[in-house]
Amino acid sequence: MFPPAFLTPSSPLPPWLGHVLRTQRGPVRWSAVLRGALAAAPLLGLVLAGHPTAGVPVALGAMFAGINDRPGGRRASVARMGIPALAGAAGLLLGTATAVAAGNEPSLFLLPLVFGLLGLVAGAVSSAGPVASACGTQVMVAAVIGAGMPLPEPGWLRALLFLAGAGWLASLRLALPSSGRPGSGPYLFDGECEAVAAVYTAVAELLVAAGGPRALACRAALTAALDHAQDALSGPRLRRYASSAPERRLHAQYAAALPLAEAATALAWAGDPLPARTAEGPRRLAAAVRTGGPSGPLPAPARGDAGLRALDEALLRAASAFDRPSGQRPRTRRRGACVSLARKAFGAAGREYGIRVALCCAVSTAVAQSLRHDHWYWLPATTVFLVKPDLGPLVSRVLCRAAGTAVGAVVFAVLVVPISGQLALVGLVAVCGALIPVATRHFAAQTAVVTVLVLSLVLLAGEPQAARERLVESLLACATVLLVGHLPLPGQRGHTVRAALDTAVSAAHRYLGHVLDSPEDHTGRGALRRDAYRSLAAARTAIDLSAAELPTVARRTAGSREVAGALERLVDTTTACAVHLGHRSARLPAAHAEALAEHVSALAASVLDVGPDERGRRAYADRRSVPSA
Incomplete structure (x- = not known):
């Protein structure tokens, strides 16, 4: 898993401006690119069947699932993609029902009130974690789209179609093997294997860096690798019975890495350089995890002090775990997880974020309704994305949103001239779906790709071409979020x-x-x-x-x-x-x-x-x- 963009090295520019130019790094996930392109298959089928408007919620569900299709194991992707999809479907139902209650005339009271209250709850829940944040975003955006996009399908059918699109992409995530898969083990555990192997690699890097200036950075990298592996192995079981040998083996290998990480941290804290052979054992264990083969003989470090003795004993236990994996079943989630999430959601940080989301949604909805734009729902939907703090600092994401929308609108306006017909628009949606895994490295690039995709869906829904309106609505949303995001609410900052x-x-x-x-x-x-x-x-x-x-x-x-x-x-x-x-x-x-x-x-x-x-x-x-x- 790649570090967030704001963790990249500092630049001479002011922090709030330098963040705009930073991007995530790492290899291109070609398997995710393939899944993104194939996500347009249900849309293509519905267009060929003569129901293009029914394909719009399908494509929206697939788009959100593609944004949530991050690096990691398949077991973690089930919750990361599936739970927010359920929230989005519920949002579509709520938005459609609200639109029916409001009638055809612009509503300056009901819609702002409903979306403000929903934003208060969704914003508070979003502060509880990454999956909760995705749920809060999807329920808000889907509710706004359900209330504003003129589709002939009823609300319950829109919700089912939205789930179908997200479910299609999730099934591709579970069924298709990862690109460049090492070893010969079951492909269902590709991401988990790589996550566990990365822990052993990080241990080796920390041992090499002990006594040098890179020790602190390598210890932080080890923490990130352990967090990623813990998340990758904590998802729902991929089989009905958790007794498969590969699954037990992965848990045993992860458990064996924990004492190694502790010993390596203690040795790095001591500040003494270590012999090169000290890191050879963890490197061989990392290779064994990736290939699925045996670890072979591991060079033992000199047992000079408590740290080296701990490292030696941890290597011995790891070798035993690799040769004879324990029969322990995968750990289940703690029963207090829901209580912990609720405490975070309704704590001080959750209340702060919930208030700002509520204000942004209510104000943007009221402004959009008063302007009587045909695509009024774009304004509150855009503010939901912009107000999310996990996408970066406020000014950075506003600048990136404005630049990305402008680029996307221009690209779409240029492309829509030579292409014509619904099949060409479906092809454009497929291209955008393939680009989303790459575009998520930078918020401006992601915004540009999503802008082209959404404008294509607007045409498929039977609405007129609206690139200029999309840009205007996004700029209004940027201004709204900048204003509300910097309001001096007493006692609500920090x-x-x-x-x-x-x-x-x-x-x-x-x-x-x-x-x-x-x-x-x-x-x-x-x-x-x-x-x-x-x-x-x-x-x-x-x-x-x-x-x-x-x-x-x-x-x-x-x-x-x-x-x-x-x-x-x-x-x-x-x-x-x-x-x-x-x-x-x-x-x-x-x-x-x-x-x-x-x-x-x-x-x-x-x-x-x-x-x-x-x-x-x-x-x-x-x-x-x-x-x-």
Whole structure:
């Protein structure tokens, strides 16, 4: 999985402007390109059958599923594509019913009220995670389209057609093998195999970087690889019974990588360079995961200290897991997951985002209704995309949206002259579907491709060519989101960063307490360590996103980087202490105890510097103090 665009190296431009020029990197996923092109097959069938308007919701469902078709395993793609599709279908039903209740005349009260309330709930839910964010977006956009697009099909049929389009692309994701698939294992686990192999590769890179300037970056890359593998293996089972050997083998290999990651982190924390042979074992394990073959003999590192002993023992356990995978069943999701999502949705960050989405949707709908445009639904639908914070800083996504819409409108206006007929429009939709997996690397490119696709669907729906109107509506949406996004709502700024730091500090609190109280509990320690590092990575992402906003907004979370840095040093030190205490050490070495106490004090001091309000800083520090060593 590629890092977000705002995590790329900094540029000499101001952060809010430099983000516009940054893009995600990585190889082209040709299998996703193929799926995107084949997603237009149901649309083609309906056009040939003489029902082009019925193909519009099918193509919309496939388009949204294509946007959510991100790198990763097939099991994770089921939830990532399927759950938002259900939300979109519900949105179509709600939007159609609202349009019937509003009648044919412009509604300056009912539609803004309904979409404002829906935006309040959808915005709050969107703050709970990536899948929840996709659900909130699709339910809002589908509701607006259902209320505004003049299709002859009833609401229930639109919803079924929308699900059919998304289901078609999801079935392609499950059925077609990935391009360039290594090894000879079942193709159903291609993404999972690559995710687990990337963990072992990241462990090897961290061991190589130990004692050098790249150690911190490699440790962050290891955290990202572990997060990705955890997500790839946490989806629903792909078989009725979770007893297949490849599935059990993957879980055993992932579990064997966790002690290796802990030992590698402790060795990198020590700051001493390691022999080159130290990284050879994890590299061979990574190759074995990719090919599905045996790992072969693994070179053992010298057992000089607790970290090297832990690495050696972890390699031995990994070799055993690769030769004789355990019979454990895949882990199920925690029962408290729904409670955790609800807590995030209705917390301070969720309320902040929900209020801004509600204002944007209500204001844009009222403006669109008052202007009496034929395609009024484009304005509120565009604001839903623009107000999403996980697409980048506000000014960056507004600039990218305006530029992408302008390019897409011009390209469509040029292409629509030489082409004619519905089949040509279907071909254009297929080309856009194939380009979406590549265009998701940059928001402006994605906007341009989606603009061409949507304008093609407008013609298929029987409406007139509307490239100019699309550009005007997008510019109005940009202005609306810029205004509402920077409204000085009292007490509602910076909650996203503070909530992320709050979660990370709490996770570090639990991890440190467990290491000091129960050093022999390796299983519980591993789960708490994953939670601590994952929460820390999420906080880093939120901080980088906030730092790329306009200075008037970014300064509200000033000092957050220092808190994250202190927290990162504390968690790394805790891992090093855990390795020492877990390998026949009765007590911590003096250097470790002193470092732990120093980082605890540094974290407490840095927390007091977060945000512009002295009273808020001290209240935050009192609420999230970390126990001393």
